[in-house]
Amino acid sequence: MTLASTASALLSAALLAGCGFQSFARSDAAVERAAAAVRAEEQSRLELVEPLLAAADGRVDRGAAERVRAAAGPAGAGLSGPAATPEARAAGERAQADLRAALLRFMEGAERTPRLRADPAYRAAQARLEEADGRVAAAQRRLLDAERARQAVHGVGLTGLHAGELAVDGARRLTEGGGSQLVAGTARITAGLAGVVGVAWELR
Numbered sequence: 001m002t003l004a005s006t007a008s009a010l011l012s013a014a015l016l017a018g019c020g021f022q023s024f025a026r027s028d029a030a031v032e033r034a035a036a037a038v039r040a041e042e043q044s045r046l047e048l049v050e051p052l053l054a055a056a057d058g059r060v061d062r063g064a065a066e067r068v069r070a071a072a073g074p075a076g077a078g079l080s081g082p083a084a085t086p087e088a089r090a091a092g093e094r095a096q097a098d099l100r101a102a103l104l105r106f107m108e109g110a111e112r113t114p115r116l117r118a119d120p121a122y123r124a125a126q127a128r129l130e131e132a133d134g135r136v137a138a139a140q141r142r143l144l145d146a147e148r149a150r151q152a153v154h155g156v157g158l159t160g161l162h163a164g165e166l167a168v169d170g171a172r173r174l175t176e177g178g179g180s181q182l183v184a185g186t187a188r189i190t191a192g193l194a195g196v197v198g199v200a201w202e203l204r
Protein backbone atom coordinates (compact mmCIF):
# COMPACT_ATOMS: atom_id res chain seq x y z
CA MET A 1 0.00 0.00 0.00
CA THR A 2 2.73 2.46 0.99
CA LEU A 3 4.98 1.53 -1.93
CA ALA A 4 2.09 1.82 -4.38
CA SER A 5 1.12 5.23 -2.99
CA THR A 6 4.67 6.51 -3.24
CA ALA A 7 4.99 5.20 -6.79
CA SER A 8 1.71 6.87 -7.76
CA ALA A 9 2.86 10.17 -6.29
CA LEU A 10 6.14 10.03 -8.19
CA LEU A 11 4.42 8.99 -11.41
CA SER A 12 1.95 11.88 -11.18
CA ALA A 13 4.74 14.30 -10.37
CA ALA A 14 6.60 13.10 -13.47
CA LEU A 15 3.43 13.55 -15.54
CA LEU A 16 3.07 17.09 -14.23
CA ALA A 17 6.72 17.85 -14.91
CA GLY A 18 6.42 16.66 -18.51
CA CYS A 19 3.22 18.57 -19.23
CA GLY A 20 4.52 21.62 -17.40
CA PHE A 21 7.77 21.67 -19.33
CA GLN A 22 5.91 21.62 -22.63
CA SER A 23 3.46 24.30 -21.50
CA PHE A 24 6.24 26.52 -20.14
CA ALA A 25 8.17 26.12 -23.38
CA ARG A 26 5.10 26.98 -25.45
CA SER A 27 4.30 30.06 -23.36
CA ASP A 28 7.93 31.23 -23.48
CA ALA A 29 8.00 30.76 -27.25
CA ALA A 30 4.75 32.71 -27.61
CA VAL A 31 6.23 35.63 -25.67
CA GLU A 32 9.40 35.54 -27.77
CA ARG A 33 7.38 35.57 -31.00
CA ALA A 34 5.23 38.46 -29.76
CA ALA A 35 8.30 40.44 -28.67
CA ALA A 36 9.93 39.85 -32.06
CA ALA A 37 6.74 41.08 -33.77
CA VAL A 38 6.82 44.28 -31.70
CA ARG A 39 10.43 44.90 -32.67
CA ALA A 40 9.63 44.25 -36.35
CA GLU A 41 6.75 46.74 -36.31
CA GLU A 42 8.87 49.30 -34.49
CA GLN A 43 11.55 48.85 -37.15
CA SER A 44 8.95 49.43 -39.87
CA ARG A 45 7.85 52.63 -38.13
CA LEU A 46 11.44 53.80 -37.80
CA GLU A 47 11.96 53.38 -41.55
CA LEU A 48 9.05 55.78 -42.19
CA VAL A 49 10.53 58.63 -40.13
CA GLU A 50 12.96 59.95 -42.73
CA PRO A 51 10.40 60.03 -45.59
CA LEU A 52 8.10 62.08 -43.36
CA LEU A 53 10.87 64.55 -42.54
CA ALA A 54 11.89 64.75 -46.19
CA ALA A 55 8.31 65.53 -47.26
CA ALA A 56 8.21 68.39 -44.73
CA ASP A 57 11.73 69.67 -45.42
CA GLY A 58 12.02 73.44 -45.25
CA ARG A 59 8.43 73.98 -44.16
CA VAL A 60 8.64 72.94 -40.50
CA ASP A 61 10.90 74.19 -37.76
CA ARG A 62 14.33 72.60 -38.27
CA GLY A 63 14.75 72.16 -34.53
CA ALA A 64 11.69 69.91 -34.42
CA ALA A 65 13.05 67.78 -37.26
CA GLU A 66 16.43 67.48 -35.57
CA ARG A 67 14.78 66.41 -32.34
CA VAL A 68 13.02 63.62 -34.24
CA ARG A 69 16.32 62.50 -35.78
CA ALA A 70 18.01 62.64 -32.38
CA ALA A 71 15.29 60.42 -30.92
CA ALA A 72 15.39 58.05 -33.89
CA GLY A 73 19.06 57.22 -33.27
CA PRO A 74 18.63 55.57 -29.83
CA ALA A 75 15.36 53.96 -30.97
CA GLY A 76 17.14 52.31 -33.89
CA ALA A 77 20.07 51.26 -31.72
CA GLY A 78 17.67 49.61 -29.30
CA LEU A 79 16.16 47.57 -32.13
CA SER A 80 19.50 46.41 -33.50
CA GLY A 81 21.09 45.61 -30.13
CA PRO A 82 20.38 42.74 -27.72
CA ALA A 83 17.17 42.99 -25.70
CA ALA A 84 17.60 39.96 -23.47
CA THR A 85 17.91 41.74 -20.14
CA PRO A 86 15.11 43.67 -18.40
CA GLU A 87 17.33 46.76 -18.41
CA ALA A 88 17.86 46.55 -22.18
CA ARG A 89 14.13 46.09 -22.76
CA ALA A 90 13.32 49.07 -20.54
CA ALA A 91 15.87 51.24 -22.34
CA GLY A 92 14.41 50.22 -25.70
CA GLU A 93 10.89 51.05 -24.55
CA ARG A 94 12.03 54.50 -23.34
CA ALA A 95 13.75 55.17 -26.67
CA GLN A 96 10.61 54.23 -28.59
CA ALA A 97 8.48 56.45 -26.33
CA ASP A 98 10.88 59.37 -26.86
CA LEU A 99 10.70 58.89 -30.63
CA ARG A 100 6.91 58.75 -30.56
CA ALA A 101 6.73 61.95 -28.48
CA ALA A 102 9.13 63.77 -30.83
CA LEU A 103 7.10 62.69 -33.85
CA LEU A 104 3.86 63.89 -32.27
CA ARG A 105 5.37 67.32 -31.57
CA PHE A 106 6.70 67.46 -35.12
CA MET A 107 3.33 66.61 -36.66
CA GLU A 108 1.56 69.10 -34.39
CA GLY A 109 3.83 71.80 -35.80
CA ALA A 110 3.13 70.59 -39.34
CA GLU A 111 -0.61 70.91 -38.72
CA ARG A 112 -0.10 74.65 -38.22
CA THR A 113 1.37 74.98 -41.73
CA PRO A 114 -1.49 75.20 -44.29
CA ARG A 115 0.72 74.46 -47.33
CA LEU A 116 2.13 71.37 -45.67
CA ARG A 117 -1.29 70.14 -44.59
CA ALA A 118 -2.34 70.27 -48.25
CA ASP A 119 0.80 68.57 -49.59
CA PRO A 120 -0.10 65.07 -50.90
CA ALA A 121 3.44 63.73 -50.32
CA TYR A 122 3.44 64.81 -46.68
CA ARG A 123 -0.08 63.54 -46.13
CA ALA A 124 0.83 60.15 -47.60
CA ALA A 125 3.95 59.91 -45.42
CA GLN A 126 1.93 60.88 -42.36
CA ALA A 127 -0.75 58.28 -43.12
CA ARG A 128 1.84 55.52 -43.51
CA LEU A 129 3.42 56.49 -40.19
CA GLU A 130 0.06 56.53 -38.41
CA GLU A 131 -0.74 53.07 -39.83
CA ALA A 132 2.61 51.86 -38.51
CA ASP A 133 1.77 53.31 -35.09
CA GLY A 134 -1.43 51.29 -35.11
CA ARG A 135 0.44 48.08 -35.95
CA VAL A 136 2.96 48.76 -33.18
CA ALA A 137 0.15 49.26 -30.67
CA ALA A 138 -1.58 46.04 -31.78
CA ALA A 139 1.69 44.09 -31.52
CA GLN A 140 2.27 45.49 -28.04
CA ARG A 141 -1.19 44.34 -26.96
CA ARG A 142 -0.47 40.84 -28.27
CA LEU A 143 2.82 40.83 -26.34
CA LEU A 144 1.02 41.85 -23.15
CA ASP A 145 -1.53 39.05 -23.67
CA ALA A 146 1.27 36.52 -24.22
CA GLU A 147 3.06 37.66 -21.06
CA ARG A 148 -0.14 37.35 -19.04
CA ALA A 149 -0.74 33.87 -20.43
CA ARG A 150 2.79 32.85 -19.46
CA GLN A 151 2.26 34.13 -15.92
CA ALA A 152 -0.95 32.08 -15.70
CA VAL A 153 0.87 28.93 -16.84
CA HIS A 154 3.58 29.46 -14.24
CA GLY A 155 0.93 30.03 -11.59
CA VAL A 156 -0.77 26.74 -12.47
CA GLY A 157 2.59 24.99 -12.39
CA LEU A 158 3.26 26.32 -8.90
CA THR A 159 -0.12 24.99 -7.78
CA GLY A 160 0.82 21.58 -9.20
CA LEU A 161 4.12 21.66 -7.35
CA HIS A 162 2.30 22.18 -4.06
CA ALA A 163 -0.09 19.35 -4.90
CA GLY A 164 2.81 17.02 -5.62
CA GLU A 165 4.45 17.98 -2.34
CA LEU A 166 1.18 17.19 -0.56
CA ALA A 167 1.04 13.71 -2.11
CA VAL A 168 4.66 13.00 -1.24
CA ASP A 169 4.06 14.18 2.34
CA GLY A 170 1.12 11.76 2.55
CA ALA A 171 3.31 8.91 1.39
CA ARG A 172 5.94 9.88 3.97
CA ARG A 173 3.34 9.86 6.73
CA LEU A 174 2.27 6.33 5.77
CA THR A 175 5.87 5.18 5.66
CA GLU A 176 6.99 6.73 8.93
CA GLY A 177 3.80 6.97 10.96
CA GLY A 178 2.35 3.54 10.49
CA GLY A 179 -1.28 3.00 11.41
CA SER A 180 -1.55 6.25 13.39
CA GLN A 181 -1.05 8.24 10.16
CA LEU A 182 -3.17 6.03 7.92
CA VAL A 183 -6.11 8.43 7.58
CA ALA A 184 -4.04 11.62 7.32
CA GLY A 185 -1.54 10.08 4.92
CA THR A 186 -4.19 8.58 2.66
CA ALA A 187 -6.12 11.86 2.59
CA ARG A 188 -3.02 13.83 1.64
CA ILE A 189 -2.08 11.37 -1.07
CA THR A 190 -5.60 11.46 -2.51
CA ALA A 191 -5.81 15.26 -2.44
CA GLY A 192 -2.30 15.66 -3.77
CA LEU A 193 -2.75 13.24 -6.63
CA ALA A 194 -6.06 14.81 -7.56
CA GLY A 195 -4.38 18.21 -7.64
CA VAL A 196 -1.44 16.95 -9.68
CA VAL A 197 -3.68 15.25 -12.24
CA GLY A 198 -5.90 18.35 -12.48
CA VAL A 199 -2.93 20.64 -13.05
CA ALA A 200 -1.40 18.21 -15.56
CA TRP A 201 -4.69 18.35 -17.45
CA GLU A 202 -4.62 22.15 -17.44
CA LEU A 203 -1.03 22.17 -18.70
CA ARG A 204 -1.56 19.52 -21.39
